[in-house]
């Protein structure tokens with residue numbers, strides 16, 4: 850286990866849409882929660898058929914897969930709605946100074 854630096858906090862603040870972002874390795878989406886300052890990281894790959902969650906809609910703490918509409922809780926990775934049967938992996942997030950890192 851180690852901490853992987855993903856991006857600068859300022860990069861996330863300027864992202865469009867502001868609440869979702871795909872990491873360069875294509876495996877993680879980071880979202881800022883409904884409460885300012887909350888940042889979460891989950892796998893970018895939908896457990897149904899591999900849709901890119903970072904390209905889905907984010908409403909509050911729920912991300913919807915753009916391919917078939919499965920819903921996941923970005924706080925836990927848990928599945929909230931079909932057709933996905935299982936959740937996505939979630940990662941601990943650490944904000945240090947200007948950097949956001951996840952533990953992998």
Ligand code: FES
Pocket residue numbers: 895896897898899900914915916917918919931932933
């Ligand atoms: S690939 Fe995500 S719902 Fe089908």
